Amino acid sequence: MEEAGRAVAAAVHEGIPQGTVLILAGSGANGADALVAARRLHAWGRAVRVLAQPSRHPLHRANWARLEAVGLPAEVLSPSRLEEALRSSPAAAVDGLLGTGFRPPVRPELGELIDLLNAARSRPGANFRVISIDLPSGIEAARATLPETYVQADLTVALGGPKPALIYGPAAHAAGRVQVVGLGIPESWTEVHALAVRPGDREVAGLLPVRFPDAHKGDAGRVWIVGGHPGTVGAPVLAGLGALRAGAGLVTLYSREQGVAALAVNQAPELMARILPDLGELAVDVAAGKRPDALALGMGLGPDAARLAQAALAWKLPTVIDADALQPELRGAGHEQVVWTPHPGEAARMLGVKTGEIVADPLSAARELQRQYGGVVVLKGGPSTVATPAGLLVPRGGHPGMASAGMGDTLCGVIAALLAQGLSAPHAALCGVRLHSRAGELAGAKHGYGLSASDLSAELGAAWQALVNSAAQNCYPEP
Ligand SMILES: NC(=O)C1=CN([C@@H]2O[C@H](COP(=O)(O)OP(=O)(O)OC[C@H]3O[C@@H](n4cnc5c(N)ncnc54)[C@H](OP(=O)(O)O)[C@@H]3O)[C@@H](O)[C@H]2O)[C@@H](O)CC1
Numbered sequence: 001m002e003e004a005g006r007a008v009a010a011a012v013h014e015g016i017p018q019g020t021v022l023i024l025a026g027s028g029a030n031g032a033d034a035l036v037a038a039r040r041l042h043a044w045g046r047a048v049r050v051l052a053q054p055s056r057h058p059l060h061r062a063n064w065a066r067l068e069a070v071g072l073p074a075e076v077l078s079p080s081r082l083e084e085a086l087r088s089s090p091a092a093a094v095d096g097l098l099g100t101g102f103r104p105p106v107r108p109e110l111g112e113l114i115d116l117l118n119a120a121r122s123r124p125g126a127n128f129r130v131i132s133i134d135l136p137s138g139i140e141a142a143r144a145t146l147p148e149t150y151v152q153a154d155l156t157v158a159l160g161g162p163k164p165a166l167i168y169g170p171a172a173h174a175a176g177r178v179q180v181v182g183l184g185i186p187e188s189w190t191e192v193h194a195l196a197v198r199p200g201d202r203e204v205a206g207l208l209p210v211r212f213p214d215a216h217k218g219d220a221g222r223v224w225i226v227g228g229h230p231g232t233v234g235a236p237v238l239a240g241l242g243a244l245r246a247g248a249g250l251v252t253l254y255s256r257e258q259g260v261a262a263l264a265v266n267q268a269p270e271l272m273a274r275i276l277p278d279l280g281e282l283a284v285d286v287a288a289g290k291r292p293d294a295l296a297l298g299m300g301l302g303p304d305a306a307r308l309a310q311a312a313l314a315w316k317l318p319t320v321i322d323a324d325a326l327q328p329e330l331r332g333a334g335h336e337q338v339v340w341t342p343h344p345g346e347a348a349r350m351l352g353v354k355t356g357e358i359v360a361d362p363l364s365a366a367r368e369l370q371r372q373y374g375g376v377v378v379l380k381g382g383p384s385t386v387a388t389p390a391g392l393l394v395p396r397g398g399h400p401g402m403a404s405a406g407m408g409d410t411l412c413g414v415i416a417a418l419l420a421q422g423l424s425a426p427h428a429a430l431c432g433v434r435l436h437s438r439a440g441e442l443a444g445a446k447h448g449y450g451l452s453a454s455d456l457s458a459e460l461g462a463a464w465q466a467l468v469n470s471a472a473q474n475c476y477p478e479p
């Protein structure tokens with residue numbers, strides 16, 4: 001607690017070096033952290049005013065007494081006192097009202113305080129920042145939804161590790177910038193005891209395939225992309241481009257739809273396309289030993305995608321299943337070389353729940369999908385969640401410009417290319433998501449919100465290189 005309060009005080013002092021700091025302490029350990037922060041800021045010569053709820057919590061009481069001992073008595077927190085304190089133009093308020101011990105809904109008396117704080121922050125011309133301890137008050141640690149009443153923070157100092165609510169929007173929108181302080185606990189420990197691991201770029205780069213100088217296109221992996229239907233001819237082509245740019249040696253598109261071949265030639269003559277009126281014929285090629293190193297199936301494939309996926313899963317190839325093929329009848333059909341790539345709407349269909357439930361708790365949804373379907377699941381979003389039999393991974397990065405059509409198709413191609421180059425399903429999923437989001441960052445820097453899936457594909461090579469370079473150069477832990 002002493003270390004937590006000190007870290008909060010340091011973040012406030014660094015970010016807002018001048019002006020009065022108003023400390024708001026609730027009656028739990030989150031409030032006690034706030035009282036410690038107040039004492040530290042006072043010791044560093046800052047003007048501090050403390051409004052606190054009385055508590056039976058022994059450490060809270062001890063820190064209240066310590067404040068008194070250093071000449072900074074806390075005042076009892078009430079709406080009228082808070083209103084008056086906010087009128088005296090503090091530079092910042094530290095929100096230590098509620099942390100991980102909060103159970104919804106917010107009680108009305110506390111809700112009134114939160115409303116006053118938010119109103120002061122959004123007053124026109126106000127130059128006043130809110131720093132939340134561990135979580136913005138009113139946000140539940142394990143849920144990604146925005147409740148009716150919550151503190152809108154500018155900065156959240158997360159203690160020990162980021163809670164799921166600080167990782168996934170929309171709850172993460174309430175947190176502002178998130179600064180994680182480890183409290184001296186090793187990162188490996190906090191990640192295991194938090195719910196998911198967030199691998200850094202060095203770890204991802206370490207998993208990427210490496211080629212011998214004399215590699216030829218056969219070594220770099222043959223990918224089959226099965227998709228396309230009238231009206232969705234672009235989907236398999238985008239997946240094909242993603243696969244090419246993620247290093248696949250040979251990429252062939254299989255479709256019933258003639259338009260796919262024309263578009264493929266137009267977009268990238270390196271892509272091969274075979275039009276098969278009956279895609280079931282692929283089974284004949286596979287039975288005859290003509291097998292790809294990896295397969296991606298489902299992008300714009302149309303109504304009988306699940307039937308084709310069922311057949312393809314029996315081939316026991318490294319396989320990515322996406323879009324139209326993500327259907328509940330495939331429950332249990334995954335094997336260890338399969339990667340499922342649903343967005344929240346498709347995940348809801350697969351689990352038979354509402355999309356809102358997926359968005360509210362992506363970690364639980366990804367874990368449940370993996371348990372029911374087998375293999376590896378990439379639950380897409382910003383960020384995506386990767387569920388493997390060994391646990392959950394939440395790769396970093398991305399760009400809001402990636403919220404545009406065709407990005408998921410591209411991702412499938414990328415993951416298929418990595419599978420074809422010999423990565424296991426968990427590694428291909430993790431590296432694929434990060435390569436895709438890194439390319440999104442690079443393309444986003446050029447195109448902003450006008451970023452298209454083709455723009456992202458064009459940056460995949462540079463993204464790969466950037467990941468490898470960051471691993472080579474950066475010998476310090478990432479934040
Ligand atoms: N390793 C660790 O764990 C570390 C933990 N640390 C810190 O501890 C924090 C967790 O502390 P915590 O468990 O005391 O809970 P906390 O968030 O202060 O809330 C409890 C208070 O909230 C109240 N309250 C609850 N629901 C409410 C509602 N609906 N509406 C209104 N009030 C409600 C509840 O009231 P009661 O129900 O008791 O009347 C009680 O007073 C954590 O976030 C981090 O800051 C760090 O120091 C580092 C190490």
Ligand SMILES: Nc1ncnc2c1ncn2[C@@H]1O[C@H](COP(=O)(O)OP(=O)(O)O)[C@@H](O)[C@H]1O
Pocket residue numbers: 342343380381382383384397398399400401402403404405406407408409410411436437
């Ligand atoms: N704001 C964002 N930040 C990071 N990644 C994002 C963001 N928005 C979308 N993405 C990524 O873009 C892809 C969208 O997938 P999907 O919805 O299946 O697209 P489509 O079906 O149009 O190809 C996913 O990989 C997702 O993680």
